[in-house]
Amino acid sequence: MYRIGELAKAFEIKSDTLRFYEKQGLLAPSSRSSSGYRMYTEQDKQTLSFILRAKAVGFSLADIKSLLSIEVDKANSVCADVKALVNAKLTDIEVKMAELTRFHISLQRLADACCGSAKSAEHCTVLEALESDVDQVRHEHHH
Amino acid sequence: MYRIGELAKAFEIKSDTLRFYEKQGLLAPSSRSSSGYRMYTEQDKQTLSFILRAKAVGFSLADIKSLLSIEVDKANSVCADVKALVNAKLTDIEVKMAELTRFHISLQRLADACCGSAKSAEHCTVLEALESDVDQVRHEHHH
DNA sequence: ATAAACCTTGGATATAGGTCTAAGGTCAAG
DNA sequence: CTTGACCTTAGACCTATATCCAAGGTTTAT
Ligand SMILES: [Zn+2]
Ligand SMILES: [Zn+2]
Ligand SMILES: [Zn+2]
Ligand SMILES: [Zn+2]
Numbered sequence: 001m002y003r004i005g006e007l008a009k010a011f012e013i014k015s016d017t018l019r020f021y022e023k024q025g026l027l028a029p030s031s032r033s034s035s036g037y038r039m040y041t042e043q044d045k046q047t048l049s050f051i052l053r054a055k056a057v058g059f060s061l062a063d064i065k066s067l068l069s070i071e072v073d074k075a076n077s078v079c080a081d082v083k084a085l086v087n088a089k090l091t092d093i094e095v096k097m098a099e100l101t102r103f104h105i106s107l108q109r110l111a112d113a114c115c116g117s118a119k120s121a122e123h124c125t126v127l128e129a130l131e132s133d134v135d136q137v138r139h140e141h142h143h
Numbered sequence: 144m145y146r147i148g149e150l151a152k153a154f155e156i157k158s159d160t161l162r163f164y165e166k167q168g169l170l171a172p173s174s175r176s177s178s179g180y181r182m183y184t185e186q187d188k189q190t191l192s193f194i195l196r197a198k199a200v201g202f203s204l205a206d207i208k209s210l211l212s213i214e215v216d217k218a219n220s221v222c223a224d225v226k227a228l229v230n231a232k233l234t235d236i237e238v239k240m241a242e243l244t245r246f247h248i249s250l251q252r253l254a255d256a257c258c259g260s261a262k263s264a265e266h267c268t269v270l271e272a273l274e275s276d277v278d279q280v281r282h283e284h285h286h
Numbered sequence: 287a288t289a290a291a292c293c294t295t296g297g298a299t300a301t302a303g304g305t306c307t308a309a310g311g312t313c314a315a316g
Numbered sequence: 317c318t319t320g321a322c323c324t325t326a327g328a329c330c331t332a333t334a335t336c337c338a339a340g341g342t343t344t345a346t
Contacts, residue, residue: 003291003292004291004292004293005291005292013334014334014335014336015291015292016334016335016336017333017334017335020333020334020335024333033292033343035292035293035342035343035344036292036293036294036342036343037291037292037293037342037343038292038293053242053245053246054246055333056239056242057201057239057242057243057246058200058201058239060332060333061332061333062332070264070267075263075264075265077263077264077267078260078261078262078263078264079257079258079259079260079261079262079263079264079267080259080260080261081264082257082259082264082267083254083257083258083259086250086253086254086257087254089250090247090250090251090254093243093246093247093250094247096199096200096201096239096243097240097243097244097247099196099199099200100200100236100239100240100243101240102196103196103197103200103236104233104236104237104240107229107232107233107236108233110229111226111229111230111233114222114225114226114229115222115226116222116223116225116226117221117222117223118221118222118223119221119222120218120220120221120222121213121218121220121221121222121224121225122218124213124220124222124225146322146323147322147323148321148322148323157304157305157306158322158323159304159305159306160303160304160305162324162325163303163304163305167303176312176323178311178312178313178323178324179311179312179323179324180312180322180323180324181323181324198303203302203303204302204303205302
């Protein structure tokens with residue numbers, strides 16, 4: 001069992017953030033101590049880890065809540081609902097990954113084309129590489 | 144040449160957003176009409192496309208500005224600087240992709256394990272699938 | 287027994303990224 | 317030559333996601 005400050009420190013966030021998540025319905029401690037302290041279990045810690053990872057890849061707190069709420073509501077849901085929600089999130093992720101891949105290709109092409117020397121970048125065609133639709137970027141490089 | 148409203152409409156954003164990007168130093172129209180209207184070129188349109196794609200994959204406007212500024216500053220930069228910045232962004236992208244992949248695996252595992260039927264999801268172990276570190280999720284599924 | 291950490295409610299402030307309003311000027315169509 | 321769409325600026329306002337602070341009280345650690 002972790003107290004709020006311990007859990008916060010473990011993830012390098014503030015206690016305030018945990019109270020905030022609680023208010024937002026994302027993560028409530030599994031119990032309170034007799035003196036009223038929030039007591040977080042390993043399970044809570046896992047959930048927090050999930051929340052932070054989801055945030056890191058661009059899900060909003062609302063998105064995350066909807067994922068977490070599957071658990072809460074599952075007594076009242078049917079598998080078809082669960083599966084539909086999960087599949088929707090899978091699609092979101094696939095879209096994000098496709099965009100990232102596209103970006104990576106552009107930037108990689110640029111990095112490859114740039115000599116990386118200490119000479120002026122005057123002719124280094126960054127934006128061309130970034131903006132053009134793949135394939136036809138020419139790098140007859142300078143210097 | 145596009146007027147602000149035309150360009151905005153083409154990307155389904157507000158004219159306000161374009162003015163905002165201009166104030167933030169992200170994208171200024173190449174010229175103004177005699178009456179002061181912002182006039183955007185094809186090149187500007189390409190840059191906007193770049194900005195929006197970068198945003199869509201989670202780069203902040205500040206990040207994007209730093210990428211765009213390579214172009215602006217390149218007369219004063221050397222290839223080494225350009226390459227360093229680009230490589231840093233490549234690393235960012237790789238990190239995001241790794242996280243997304245991890246997420247995708249978790250969710251996919253869940254989707255696979257869930258029967259998707261109209262029966263109660265009471266035993267559908269969503270959070271277990273989401274939270275556990277890969278590999279050891281057991282789905283001896285219900286019903 | 288004192289400090290450090292925690293609790294509460296409630297509100298202020300911050301940052302990012304817009305979105306809207308007010309008060310006016312410009313332009314194309316009928 | 318009027319109407320309605322579009323433009324200008326400056327600044328107010330909004331949401332999401334926190335972070336901080338106040339005031340007053342309790343608990344835990346040393
Ligand atoms: Zn170069
Ligand atoms: Zn070079
Ligand atoms: Zn199921
Ligand atoms: Zn099922």
